[in-house]
Every structure is written in structure tokens, then in C-alpha cells.
Amino acid sequence: MSMAVVAVVGAGSWGTAASAMLSENAAVRLWARRPELATELRATGRNVAYTGELMISPAVEVIDDLSDAVEDADFVVIAVPSHGLRGVLAQVADILAERTIVVSLTKGLEQRSLLRMTEVIEQVAPKQRRAAFTGPNLVHELIERLPAASVAVSEDVATATAVQSLFGNEFLRVYTNTDVIGAEIAGALKNVIAIGMGMVDGLGFGVNAKSALLTRGLAELTRLGVALGGQASTFAGLAGLGDLVATCTSAHSRNRAFGERLVGGRSVPDIVSSTTTVAEGVRTSSAAVALAAREGVDMPIVKVVAGVIAGELTARDGTRELMRREAGDEVAGVVGRSGTF
Amino acid sequence: MSMAVVAVVGAGSWGTAASAMLSENAAVRLWARRPELATELRATGRNVAYTGELMISPAVEVIDDLSDAVEDADFVVIAVPSHGLRGVLAQVADILAERTIVVSLTKGLEQRSLLRMTEVIEQVAPKQRRAAFTGPNLVHELIERLPAASVAVSEDVATATAVQSLFGNEFLRVYTNTDVIGAEIAGALKNVIAIGMGMVDGLGFGVNAKSALLTRGLAELTRLGVALGGQASTFAGLAGLGDLVATCTSAHSRNRAFGERLVGGRSVPDIVSSTTTVAEGVRTSSAAVALAAREGVDMPIVKVVAGVIAGELTARDGTRELMRREAGDEVAGVVGRSGTF
Numbered sequence A, B: 001m002s003m004a005v006v007a008v009v010g011a012g013s014w015g016t017a018a019s020a021m022l023s024e025n026a027a028v029r030l031w032a033r034r035p036e037l038a039t040e041l042r043a044t045g046r047n048v049a050y051t052g053e054l055m056i057s058p059a060v061e062v063i064d065d066l067s068d069a070v071e072d073a074d075f076v077v078i079a080v081p082s083h084g085l086r087g088v089l090a091q092v093a094d095i096l097a098e099r100t101i102v103v104s105l106t107k108g109l110e111q112r113s114l115l116r117m118t119e120v121i122e123q124v125a126p127k128q129r130r131a132a133f134t135g136p137n138l139v140h141e142l143i144e145r146l147p148a149a150s151v152a153v154s155e156d157v158a159t160a161t162a163v164q165s166l167f168g169n170e171f172l173r174v175y176t177n178t179d180v181i182g183a184e185i186a187g188a189l190k191n192v193i194a195i196g197m198g199m200v201d202g203l204g205f206g207v208n209a210k211s212a213l214l215t216r217g218l219a220e221l222t223r224l225g226v227a228l229g230g231q232a233s234t235f236a237g238l239a240g241l242g243d244l245v246a247t248c249t250s251a252h253s254r255n256r257a258f259g260e261r262l263v264g265g266r267s268v269p270d271i272v273s274s275t276t277t278v279a280e281g282v283r284t285s286s287a288a289v290a291l292a293a294r295e296g297v298d299m300p301i302v303k304v305v306a307g308v309i310a311g312e313l314t315a316r317d318g319t320r321e322l323m324r325r326e327a328g329d330e331v332a333g334v335v336g337r338s339g340t341f
Helices: A013-022 A035-044 A066-070 A085-095 A117-124 A139-143 A157-167 A180-202 A207-227 A238-249 A254-263 A268-273 A280-295 A300-309 A315-331 B013-022 B035-044 B066-070 B085-095 B117-124 B139-143 B157-167 B180-202 B207-227 B238-249 B254-263 B268-273 B280-295 B300-309 B315-332
Strands: A004-009 A026-031 A061-063 A075-078 A101-104 A129-134 A148-153 A172-177 B004-009 B026-031 B061-063 B075-078 B101-104 B129-134 B148-153 B172-177
Touching (some): A004 A066, A013 A139, A026 A066, A035 A061, A075 A085, A085 A117, A148 A180, A157 A172, A180 A238, A180 A280, A207 A238, A207 A280, A207 B139, A238 A254, B004 B013, B004 B066, B013 B075, B013 B157, B035 B061, B075 B085, B075 B157, B085 B117, B129 B157, B148 B180, B148 B238, B180 B254, B180 B280, B238 B254, B254 B280
Parallel strands (some): A004 A075, A075 A101, A148 A172, B004 B075, B026 B061, B075 B101
């Protein structure tokens, strides 16, 4: 049996790391949008700005023409930011093979449409099968080959299993799940909770406060996911709880770090301009608020984070607001269900 | 209205910190078993070995006679290790006022009977009302008055509300819950998962592996709790997820630190003899395995941790075993439910 051909679309940290990992199981083409980055990757085998000292195997073909990269590929693995996914895929949707499985590594919601990433993929490339790959997978740890577990998610079991086989290796255990709604909502919105967690860190609060916020945050995400047709068990699993814990406890999470900087009093544009990559949660926060409003779901934490990002309240006031809300629930005397949010 | 009279039984870290906190809302008597500790507390206002520089208000009456401490108290708050609770309470059960509410701060299971702490309290003092107080409450953060949230748990709503009022203050938000089974099983067994988490830390694995283990660990605890009659929502709340996250991420958790030392190759008796207090999870692990066997619930993580503590396998082999089990689930091809454990 010949090796599967995989096109990885996007040479940021996740895309570059995924190329290195997948090159052990598959023939990999890595698309870099900027020709100078493609040149650097080919010449040095490294992508210093995104993955530091990680060596990409010479077997990985680095390509700066998107059509060449995806042509006749068995898998197209997309690792571009959420706002770029539609445009990038639209450029090549017509030339994708029918058997191609399009896999999203991107966690986010499209801003105006409020669509999940596989929904955008379905609109742009309706003939192909699609999946999401998610879970607690901090890239710098995957690069170090530290043990991890992730989830291949598709409504179609055979597609999920194909993605599971593609990504699985001795240090990365891959499970399957058919609840695409739950997994993608969890993956997108956990970045917003992580920003809130960073705000709590920035104010010097401790593990007790963060654990309470994480607990209430997951309850909020679960409420929205279930309202949209997802399953609560997905939120209790690797794509939900697992990913949320990883993002919220990692010292390397861009979203958590963003929240921490917000408390320092810096403006959102100022923070954004000082970093190479925009924390996905920044974009997701307003989309999440719109989605919650559309579905009639109460999401106080997401709302406060979005308000701070929109400049409607300061990070300090926002964090205090979160603590006050907690008191509110208590005063309301909700017995029995309390402790859950 | 006169102030409630509270006897805090046990002057370890939690008991001492609780006395300091409660002295803002109530007249507190703190029982110290060792007369020399009582003398130190009275003379210096501190309990250096357990709570460092924390000053205990002179209004707290430090008593070394247990009967004097609990006599006619409105609340008896028990903060002794799980193996000591029955014996201590039995000494004074006959003299407790009927109106006394006995509150357990202790997280653990009685070794042979496999009873939860409030079940032991019920056997020893059946006439009094009882409650548990639990959640993500790392003592050193409560001492610093960092914001936190906890849960007052009793089958009887009025009792839970009374405990909520007793403990609640401007920095500690207290919720109520009537699911005593779920809250106590979660509180006891999270210490075992925390030991497993420490083993993973000791082997130098990262956040991805820990997040996966925490997710699977909570699923294990939930399965047992539900089998015993508890509610899954309690495990998703502060007493479950909240407490587990706090214990597993804290640098100060005795249970997590114990697991880390196990990987260093030190024997259990050696580690135990080098610390002032025994990590509760050490005792709970074997009781948890017995309880899981009795209820026919599969608890692979708890089983491995108990096996390492019992000296049946090394911490290194045990941690590898946990990773292998994960592969096992994958090979079994459990689609849909995977990601949950």
C-alpha cells in the first residue's frame, strides 16, 4: 500500500509541527503562503519564528503554490487562522479530488456567519468529506514528543477513523468522536475562557479562583453546545475539559497570556500589534456572544471577556464583575444545582 | 442575635485556617490534640508548622480538652485526618447538643468500612445534623484571602444553608448542594488522581498528558459516584471538577507532590516518614479500589496508583501502564464515547 499524500495548508506553529509529525506516516506537502518562508524552510529545515529548533524532515515537500500542494492529495489538513480558512480553501476547492478528506486544525468561529470551521469547509468544498482534529495538544509539547491524546471528529465514522490512523503514533493517542458540533464549539470557545483565566492571573488571584472559573466556564460552553445540538459528554471529554485544562494551565497559551496583558492596562490593538499571531479567542469572543444571543443561552464569562476586548469595560472591572456574578448566584439561593456554575 | 459558637476539631493546616476565617463570623474554639501546640497557639497566635505566619485572632479560644471545646457548640467542624475522625468524634458524641451541626472538612474514606466521612459521623452521632464542606479550597490561598468558591453539602437544605452562612464571606463564595454522596466521593478520590498526576509530572511529561489524565480521571470518579447514587452534575461542579483541577495544578498539593516523589524511586514508607502529614490519597487509594470492586466499576487510574502505593509495581511502570491503557481503548475502536475516558 502506498503512503497517503497529505497537504498541510498553513506553515504557522501547528501546521509546521503537524507536517513534521505526519511525515512519519505519510508523504507530506507543506504549503507556506509567503515564498520567503518556503525558502527558509527548504534551506534550513526549520521555521524558527513558529517552531524554533524543530527540524522538518527533508521528505516534507515545501510548496508555495497552493494548487500544487493540494492537487490529488488524500488529506488536506488546514492550519490557517479562522478568518483565513474560507478564502484559502475557496482558491482550490474546484481542484480537490473527490476522495480528499479536508481536516480542520483551526479552532474558531467565522466572524459574521458564526459558522464552525467544518461548516465553512462544507460550504466551500461540499463534495469532499471533512473532519476536525482537536483536544489538549499544545504544539510545543507535541514537538518534544511528550505523550498526548487527541480526538479525530467527524459525523462519518469511517472518516474519523481515517484521520485517527493518519495522526496516531507512539506518543500521540488519537480517539474518535462523531459529535462535530460539540467538539468544534468546545475548541473555539475554550480560547475565550482562557482569556478570562489570564485576566484572573493578571490580578494575582490563585488556583482556587481559577479552578472555580474553569468549572463555571466549562458549564457555560456545555450549555451553548447542547443548545446547538452537541453532546454534554463531548464537553466532559478530551475536546472539552481536556483542551480547556491544557489551555488554561499552560504557560504558553497565547489566549491566557493575552488576558494577562489586558490587566496590565494595555489596549487590545497595542497587544495585538506586539505579537506575531493574534490569539484566536480575541476574534472568537464577539462571535460567541452573538451565537449565545441567537440561541438564548446565558454566558456571563464569555460576555465579560468580549466586553473587555471590545473596550466596553476594563479588565479589572471585568474580573470584578465575574466575581460579583458568582455572589449573585449565591444570593439567589440556588440550591442543588449550585456548584455547577 | 448572638454569634454562633463553633468548635473546630483539629489544629492542622485546614483546622487552623478555618478557625481564623470563622472567627470573623462566629465565636470559635479551636481544639488542638497536643497540649504543647495549644500552648504555642495561645502564646504566639501562630501555628508555624501548619499555617506559617497566619495570625489567629486572640478571640479564638484554644482548648486542649475536647469535651470543653465541643460542649454546647452550634457547629462542630471536624478537620482531622480520615483515620482519626471516628475515634475523635466518639469521645464526645454523648455530650453534643442535639442542635449541633457536625461539619466534615475531611476528604477521605474510612479504610475498612469504606464509609464516607459523613457516614461515619452519622454512625457515631446519629442525633445531630451533618454536612460536608468541600470544593477548590487550597488552604494557603484562603489564608492569603484570595478569592475562592466552595460548596456546603447536606441532604438537608436548611443544614446546607446554615453551613453556607457560617463559612461565606467577602472573598469566599459558598454554594449549596444536596448531593452528599457525589461531593464526598469526588473529594476523597480526587486525591488519588492527584497522586497519578504527580507521577506523570515526575516522569517529565507535560500539560497535554496531564490534561488527558485529568479528563479520564474525572470520568472514572463520576462513574463510581453515579454507581453509588451520586449525581454526575456534582462531578462537573466545584466539588468535582473544581477541586480536581485545583489539586492537580497546585504546586502545593501534598498528594501531587507525593506522586512526584514516588517516581524518584523512593519507597512509600520512606516518603511518608519524611513529611509531617500523610497525603490523604495514600490511604484513600486502597479503599477506593475496594469500593470500585464492590460496585463493579472500572477505575484503571485509581487501580494503578493504588498498585504503585502497595509496592506491586514501580511508579515508572505504573505510569507507562496508564499510557498503554489509553492505547487499548483506541485499539478497541470505541467510537463516539471515546474522548470521555
